[in-house]
Amino acid sequence: MTVTEVARPKLSPARMRPRDVMRVGAVGLRTRPLRAFLSALGIAIGIAAMVSVVGLSSSSGAELDRTLSALGTNLLTVSSGTTLMGEAAQMPKDAEAMIERIGPVQAVSSIGRVGDAKVYRSEEIPEAQTGGMSTYAARLDLPATVGATLRSGTWLNAATERYPAAVLGSSAARRLGVGSVGPDTQVVIGGVRFAVVGVMNPVALATELDSAVLVGWPVAESRLGFDGHPTTLYTRSEESKLEAVRQVLAGTANPEAPNEVDVSRPSDALAAKQATSQAFANLLLGVGAVALLVGGVGVANTMVISVLERRAEIGLRRSLGATRGQVRTQFLAESLLLSALGGGGGILLGTGVTMGYALYSGWPSVVPAWATVGGLAATLAIGAAAGLYPAVRASRLSPTEALSTP
Structure with a gap:
């Protein structure tokens, strides 16, 4: 009787749903909350600076328009x-x-x-x-x-x-x-x-x-x-x-x-004053951008350290069948979550500063929608850029290399 070999079908790795990606990406944030908070804080400060500068400038402009409408030009x-x-x-x-x-x-x-x-x-x-x-x-x-x-x-x-x-x-x-x-x-x-x-x-x-x-x-x-x-x-x-x-x-x-x-x-003098304030606002926006960049560097540093500390975890996941793409997605998702938390907090903080100062000064409170949307987009861009290298580095670790690392 001839024994025939029956070829076993090749099993493809299970696909991760978006909910699974978010849950796995949040593991590193939950296990190291203080480090995650400090890294997100850097992003939050930069976004808060940008949103508050734009908001205060817009509120000041709205107050000038209201003043000129009342007094006439x-x-x-x-x-x-x-x-x-x-x-x-x-x-x-x-x-x-x-x-x-x-x-x-x-x-x-x-x-x-x-x-x-x-x-x-x-x-x-x-x-x-x-x-x-x-x-x-x-x-x-x-x-x-x-x-x-x-x-x-x-x-x-x-x-x-x-x-x-x-x-x-x-x-x-x-x-x-x-x-x-x-x-x-x-x-x-x-x-x-x-x-x-x-x-x-x-x-x-x-x-x-x-x-x-x-x-x-x-x-x-x-x-x-x-x-x-x-x-x-x-x-x-x-x-x-x-x-x-x-x-x-x-x-x-x-x-x-x-x-x-x-x-x-006289209304020309008020308009010139507003133009001067706008130039100063642009300078503060540059300061906010620098703060945001520093926050991005902090996120990148956190993610690189996270890869080095979690080699055993990466090796275990690879041994259990996780692909390089899934490991890369995990760490990239973690970086995006970290930045999104900082960006969301920064938007809330910047909006709160704008509303508080406008209320104190008797101005109408104006926070342009593009400032919040742009701040969130900048946050995600920073998160993607900061997490790309650590994610690629984590995905390139072989199971044996990762498990053998003390």
């Missing part, structure tokens, strides 16, 4: 410049009336500096300690034109503008130690006692008013020696014709010497 400022000899120029007394004749101009107001009127809290303050404050004569419609609001008290009116009554800018009030208006709150301006009737909030589009003490135009002329010449004029114009108005303002305010008049758009 159609404010133009006309101020006295300098003469050809370098001396301070002077605008005509009727400059405000002439600007009002420009068709698209919707509102005009002005202030005039009272040069010799120094401001003190009382007569006992030494003359040299002026506190950097200036006295200005102001028109009654100034708050409506520049978008100013009062923190305490009231603005000047047709009655108080003729008497020793003053309104303090926000910085001026702080320097004078005036927190709120009271019946006995007074300051000394040019040797004359003035009752403080109001304290303003900071004026975003006219920051020069923050350190100013404002009095009525008539009382400034009668009691403080004001010459009646405006120093700065504020105009509101139709948005569509703003540039056309800007071109004729200097010649209208001072027809005899338009070159001695400076015309500016």
Whole structure:
């Protein structure tokens, strides 16, 4: 009887389902939790830095847009410049009336500096300690034109503008130690006692008013020696014709010497400030990227050490039939899980920092979706790059070599 050999079918290794890959990849994280936490922390710091920088920059931009929407971008400022000899120029007394004749101009107001009127809290303050404050004569419609609001008290009116009554800018009030208006709150301006009737909030589009003490135009002329010449004029114009108005303002305010008049758009200064903040944000993003790179190096270091420490485990798995691809997938999955944990924590931390700071500053909280998605994508890319070499190295170990290693 002829004995025939029956060929046994070649068994193919069992395929690992995604759930199995995740479970096997998490083994190293569960057995070495402290090391895994410290490695993930490096990734988390880098991602948190990037998300918070982007979030704070976006929140700041949203606050600027909200401010400009509330205050308007159609404010133009006309101020006295300098003469050809370098001396301070002077605008005509009727400059405000002439600007009002420009068709698209919707509102005009002005202030005039009272040069010799120094401001003190009382007569006992030494003359040299002026506190950097200036006295200005102001028109009654100034708050409506520049978008100013009062923190305490009231603005000047047709009655108080003729008497020793003053309104303090926000910085001026702080320097004078005036927190709120009271019946006995007074300051000394040019040797004359003035009752403080109001304290303003900071004026975003006219920051020069923050350190100013404002009095009525008539009382400034009668009691403080004001010459009646405006120093700065504020105009509101139709948005569509703003540039056309800007071109004729200097010649209208001072027809005899338009070159001695400076015309500016305060909202441009805010936009420039935002651009500067954006440049600084880009610098911080670079710092965040460096932190992320350092975190990636930490993950790679952890994975290499993990391969060296777990040679016996690798050899045992290979002896039981695991393929090189499965071993490689195990360690690559472990690296991705480690990075994903750090990335998720970093996104939560960065979002929390953004929301906390925005709430503290009174800004709208904005975290762009692309920042979180990009942060997670960067995390996975770092994890794949950091775990690739250790995974390939682990898969190349032969069962006998791995099991013979003490």
